[in-house]
Each structure stands twice: as C-alpha cells, then as structure tokens.
Amino acid sequence: MQLVLFFIFGGLCAAAALNLLLTRHPINSALSLIVVMTSLAVLYLTLGAEFLAAAQVIVYSGAIMVLFTFVIMLLNAGEEVRTRGSRAAYLVGVPGVAALFSLLTFVFLSQGNHLGKSTLANPATLYDLSAVLFRDLLLPFEVTSVLILIAILGAVALARKEH
Amino acid sequence: MLTFLLLSLVKVIVVTVVLLLAVAYTVLLERKLVARIQNRWGPSRVGPFGLLQPLVDGAKSFLKEDIIPAGVYKPLYILSPIIALSCALLSIAVVPFGPERQFRGVDLFQITDLNVGLLVILGVTSVGIYGIALSGWSSNDKYSLLGSLRASAQIVSYELALGLSLVGVVLRAGSLSLRDIVNSQSAHGLFSWNVFGGFQFFAFFIYLMAAFAETNRSPFDLPEAESELVGGYHTEYSSMKFAMFFMSEYANMITVSCVATLLFLGGWTSPFGNLLPSLGGSILASFVPFCWFVLKVLFFLCLYVWVRGTLPRFRYDQLMAFGWKFLVPLAIANIIGTSLWLALRTS
Amino acid sequence: MVPIAYYLVLSALLFSIGAGAFLIKRNIITVFMSIELMLNAVNLSFVAFAYQWHAIRGQIFVFFVMVVAAAEAAVGLAIIIAVYRTRNTLNVDQIDLMKL
Numbered sequence: 022m023q024l025v026l027f028f029i030f031g032g033l034c035a036a037a038a039l040n041l042l043l044t045r046h047p048i049n050s051a052l053s054l055i056v057v058m059t060s061l062a063v064l065y066l067t068l069g070a071e072f073l074a075a076a077q078v079i080v081y082s083g084a085i086m087v088l089f090t091f092v093i094m095l096l097n098a099g100e101e102v103r104t105r106g107s108r109a110a111y112l113v114g115v116p117g118v119a120a121l122f123s124l125l126t127f128v129f130l131s132q133g134n135h136l137g138k139s140t141l142a143n144p145a146t147l148y149d150l151s152a153v154l155f156r157d158l159l160l161p162f163e164v165t166s167v168l169i170l171i172a173i174l175g176a177v178a179l180a181r182k183e184h
Numbered sequence: 185m186l187t188f189l190l191l192s193l194v195k196v197i198v199v200t201v202v203l204l205l206a207v208a209y210t211v212l213l214e215r216k217l218v219a220r221i222q223n224r225w226g227p228s229r230v231g232p233f234g235l236l237q238p239l240v241d242g243a244k245s246f247l248k249e250d251i252i253p254a255g256v257y258k259p260l261y262i263l264s265p266i267i268a269l270s271c272a273l274l275s276i277a278v279v280p281f282g283p284e285r286q287f288r289g290v291d292l293f294q295i296t297d298l299n300v301g302l303l304v305i306l307g308v309t310s311v312g313i314y315g316i317a318l319s320g321w322s323s324n325d326k327y328s329l330l331g332s333l334r335a336s337a338q339i340v341s342y343e344l345a346l347g348l349s350l351v352g353v354v355l356r357a358g359s360l361s362l363r364d365i366v367n368s369q370s371a372h373g374l375f376s377w378n379v380f381g382g383f384q385f386f387a388f389f390i391y392l393m394a395a396f397a398e399t400n401r402s403p404f405d406l407p408e409a410e411s412e413l414v415g416g417y418h419t420e421y422s423s424m425k426f427a428m429f430f431m432s433e434y435a436n437m438i439t440v441s442c443v444a445t446l447l448f449l450g451g452w453t454s455p456f457g458n459l460l461p462s463l464g465g466s467i468l469a470s471f472v473p474f475c476w477f478v479l480k481v482l483f484f485l486c487l488y489v490w491v492r493g494t495l496p497r498f499r500y501d502q503l504m505a506f507g508w509k510f511l512v513p514l515a516i517a518n519i520i521g522t523s524l525w526l527a528l529r530t531s
Numbered sequence: 532m533v534p535i536a537y538y539l540v541l542s543a544l545l546f547s548i549g550a551g552a553f554l555i556k557r558n559i560i561t562v563f564m565s566i567e568l569m570l571n572a573v574n575l576s577f578v579a580f581a582y583q584w585h586a587i588r589g590q591i592f593v594f595f596v597m598v599v600a601a602a603e604a605a606v607g608l609a610i611i612i613a614v615y616r617t618r619n620t621l622n623v624d625q626i627d628l629m630k631l
Binding site for chain 1: 560
Binding site: 048062071074076079084087091094144146147 | 311333
C-alpha cells in the first residue's frame with residue numbers, strides 16, 4: 022500500500038521536476054514545481070509528518086508559488102531563449118550533476134541496510150511538535166519571526182516605485 | 185478490506201452527488217431570494233416554483249457550443265476550470281456532517297477524519313487560487329487578467345485574516361480535527377457554541393468577512409465586477425467551462441458555510457442542549473443532528489444571498505485597507521485575548 | 532513498507548534536477564524556482580531522517596526551512612521585479628553590469 026503510494030507520488034514528483042527542467046515557459050515550470058510540492062506533501066504524510074504535509078501545501082503551494090505565478094503574470098515573462106551561457110552550463114553542469122546524483126544514490130543504496138523502513142503507523146502529533154517548537158526551540162522560533170518581518174520590510178522597500 | 189473500500193467509495197459518491205445537487209439548488213435559492221429582495225418572482229416557469237430550473241440550466245450549459253478563443257494558452261485555459269472545481273469539491277472530504285456513527289468500520293457522516301482537518305481545508309482553498317489566477321492569464325485578455333490579478337491578491341490577503349481568526353477556536357478546542365472542535369462546543373447547547381459562549385464573536389465576524397472575500401462574493405466581488413471588468417476572470421469562458429467556474433464558486437460557498445457552522449455554531453449540536461427530549465430510535469437520533477447541521481448551513485447560505493441583495497460593492501483600495509488594516513490587527517488582538525483568557529483560567 | 536533509502540534517493544534526484552536547472556535555465560524566475568526545488572529536496576531528506584531516528588527536531592527543521600524559503604521568496608521576487616524595472620529583461624546573461 023505504502024509502496025504503491027510512494028511510487029505514484031514519487032514518480033509524479035520526479036516527472037514534474039524533469040518537466041521544470043525541460044519546459045521553456047516559466048509558467049509551466051511554476052506549475053510543475055507546484056505538482057512537485059504537493060506530491061511531496063503526500064510523501065510527508067506517508068512518513069508520519071501530518072502537520073508538515075499541511076504546512077507544505079499551505080506555505081509552499083498556497084503562498085510561495087502563488088507569489089511566483091503572480092510575478093510571472095505581472096512581468097508577462099515569455100519563453101526563454103538559449104544563449105551561449107546555457108551551452109557552457111550544459112557542458113559543465115550536466116556531467117557534474119549526474120556525478121552528484123550517482124554518488125548520492127550509491128551512498129544511500131549501499132547504506133540502505135542500516136536505514137530502516139517506514140510504515141504508515143504513528144504520525145507525530147501536534148502536541149509533540151509544539152512542545153519542541155515552543156519550549157526547547159523558542160529562541161530560534163522568535164528569530165525566524167524577526168527574519169520574516171525583516172524580509173517583508175525589505176520586499177516592500179525593494180519593490181516599491183521610486184518617486 | 186474490500187467492504188471498507190466499497191463502502192467508502194459509495195460514501196464518496198453519495199457526498200459528491202449531494203454536494204453537486206446542493207450547488208445547483210443554492211443557485212436557485214439565490215435567484216429566488218434576490219428576486220424577492222428586488223420585488224420580482226425569480227424563476228417560476230420550469231416545474232412547480234421553478235424547482236426544476238437548475239436541471240434545465242445544467243442541461244443548457246452542457247449543450248452550448250464550447251468556444252475556445254484564438255490566442256489563448258490552451259493547456260492552462262482548459263486546466264484552470266478543472267483546478268477550480270476540483271479544489272472546491274475536495275475540501276468537503278474532511279467536513280463531518282453529524283456525530284460519529286460507525287457502520288462496519290466506516291464512519292457514516294464524514295468521508296475522513298484527519299488530525300489536521302482544518303489545515304487541509306485551508307490548504308485546498310489556497311491551491312484553488314490557481315484555477316482563478318491561471319484562467320485569467322491563459323485567456324490572454326486584459327479584463328480576464330485584471331480580474332484574476334485582483335482575485336488572487338484578494339484571496340491571498342484575506343486568507344491571512346481567515347487563518348488568524350481560526351486560531352482562537354483552535355486554541356479553545358486544543359485540536360485541529362473538525363470533529364474535536366465540534367465536540368468542544370457540545371456541552372450546554374447554544375451557550376457553549378464558540379460564537380456565544382467561547383467569546384469568539386470577533387473571530388466569527390472576521391471569519392465571515394474573510395469568507396465573503398475568499399469566495400469572491402458580494403460585497404467583495406471585485407474580481408468579476410461587471411461594471412468595470414465585463415465578467416472578470418471568466419470573461420473568455422463559455423459552456424461547460426464557464427459552468428465549472430460557476431459551480432466552483434457555489435461549492436466554495438457551501439464549504440465555507442459548513443466550516444463556519446462547525447467552528448462557530450457548534451456543528452450538528454442542538455441549540456437547546458439536552459433540553460429537548462431525545463426522540464427514540466437510533467436512526468432518528470443520528471438524523472436529527474444532521475438536520476441541525478443542514479439548517480445552520482442553510483442559514484449561512486441565506487446570509488450570503490441577503491448580503492448580496494443589499495450591500496453595494498467595495499472599491500479595491502477600500503477592500504485591501506479593510507483586510508490588512510482592520511481585520512488582521514483585530515484577529516491578532518483576538519488571538520492574544522483568547523490565549524490570555526485560557527492561560528488565566530487554567531492557572 | 533518503503534525503505535527509507537528510497538526516499539533519500541528521490542530526494543537526491545530532486546536535488547540534482549534542481550541543481551541542473553539552476554545551471555541551465557536562463558530565466559531568472561526559473562533559476563529562483565530551481566533553488567526552491569533544491570530546498571524541497573533537502574526537506575524531504577530531513578523528514579525521512581526524522582522518521583528514521585524518531586527525532587521530532589528533524590520535522591521542526593523543515594518548518595524553519597519553510598519559513599526561510601518564504602522570506603527568501605518575498606525578497607528574491609522583489610529583487611526580480613526591481614531588476615526587471617531597470618534592465619527590462621529576465622535573462623540572467625543580460626544582467627551583466629557588474630561583469631568585466
């Protein structure tokens with residue numbers, strides 16, 4: 022059951038990520054990224070992270086990607102053109118990235134025996150999460166809220182028209 | 185396992201069909217009520233009291249010619265009404281319609297009870313924005329684009345107020361599961377509902393305002409303001425695709441009303457608490473709460489129509505100022521007040 | 532029953548695709564999106580490891596990554612809008628005023 026779920030949504034994830042790489046139009050890339058994020062949310066569910074799955078959909082698919090599509094619509098971004106820079110990136114990037122992927126996969130699969138298997142049972146409850154977040158990690162939490170505030174101010178300052 | 189799957193499938197189909205029928209008849213309800221507000225009769229020719237009007241309307245939109253204008257970005261143009269409608273229908277999956285009632289391991293009054301049910305509804309609603317945003321962009325038309333930009337900015341802004349208004353309720357219930365939230369309000373009938381007994385009146389007000397904005401309904405229906413934008417984001421849509429947008433709007437209305445009922449009006453609990461004599465029979469005992477639920481949802485739907493029939497439309501800057509400068513601070517104040525009250529009560 | 536290693540391989544795959552897209556893509560918005568993809572890939576491995584070691588802090592870390600990603604998206608997109616206003620292009624090759 023969980024294996025089926027993993028292959029459906031993992032496959033969807035990988036396919037959408039490839040589509041992000043291959044399409045020329047930014048809006049298609051944005052949409053495939055939304056598919057990646059939403060299927061990742063399902064994978065989080067299978068790993069017992071219910072709250073994270075919901076947060077992933079709300080924050081990533083619902084807020085961050087809306088911002089991206091909004092900017093694409095606002096700037097009316099067209100299809101991208103291939104330039105010399107992209108050819109250089111192909112020559113260096115593709116082998117490098119392939120090497121990185123093979124290395125990581127090799128490590129993970131060879132160490133696979135030491136890692137366990139996941140079942141659908143016992144999701145982490147909100148109580149556990151909030152106890153850690155608001156008691157043990159209160160300072161980092163507050164720091165991130167300050168970070169968000171600074172980011173909002175920065176975004177407003179950057180994007181407003183100069184008079 | 186097989187009976188479970190089969191029963192669940194039947195349940196899903198029944199809920200979807202009932203929801204679609206409810207959508208159709210909400211449209212009729214709106215047309216009738218608005219007509220009475222404006223001193224007209226409304227649809228009255230098809231069937232007794234015009235009761236068959238929705239079916240005829242549905243058949244009409246099926247049979248209309250499906251026009252795809254030249255110059256649209258076709259994949260997204262076709263995809264966006266599908267996204268809008270499916271997201272609108274999806275969130276009903278976590279809504280409980282009545283108290284827990286098991287039949288062969290299947291809960292009869294809810295498709296699925298999630299620990300994070302409330303967040304799932306918020307998430308699905310926020311994904312539904314893409315239907316509107318992409319429809320405007322892919323139509324390749326300035327009115328559609330303006331409408332969809334307005335809609336997505338409005339929905340994103342009011343989602344914040346909406347989410348913050350729910351925090352007070354969640355704090356009181358101590359859970360994100362919709363069933364637990366209803367159970368936390370079931371003690372003394374009317375007086376333990378969140379809107380009265382829980383001191384969540386301000387949260388209820390914020391939720392109501394934000395819900396009107398989220399569903400693009402009057403007085404916040406700027407995305408489809410016909411005096412400035414022709415038809416808004418669905419200007420270029422016709423036939424079944426237009427009907428899908430139309431249905432998604434009303435399905436969203438129903439979902440939002442269901443959530444308001446569950447969170448603030450005590451869901452399926454009776455307003456009289458245990459004062460009413462319980463009628464015998466286990467079937468009746470589970471059916472009466474369901475009736476309360478439907479009545480409350482109907483109340484919200486009528487409220488929607490009433491507001492539409494009476495209030496004029498906001499201006500766009502007024503809308504944004506109202507959301508950001510009034511509702512969000514009020515919601516934050518409500519959170520602080522509720523948590524202080526809860527902390528003082530427990531200590 | 533799914534081996535945790537599968538999740539990690541998927542995360543590695545997503546990360547590599549994100550890195551590749553970061554290098555190859557020429558549209559600045561898409562480049563930015565590939566950064567988000569890489570962050571998501573890392574999040575997946577965080578959640579997988581959190582499951583493996585029953586460590587709830589792994590999940591909290593993902594939460595922090597999301598917050599940082601949101602902040603980053605807000606500022607980054609504001610920068611992109613500012614760049615588009617002054618340079619009138621979204622192609623990263625043409626935004627080269629600081630180059631020799």
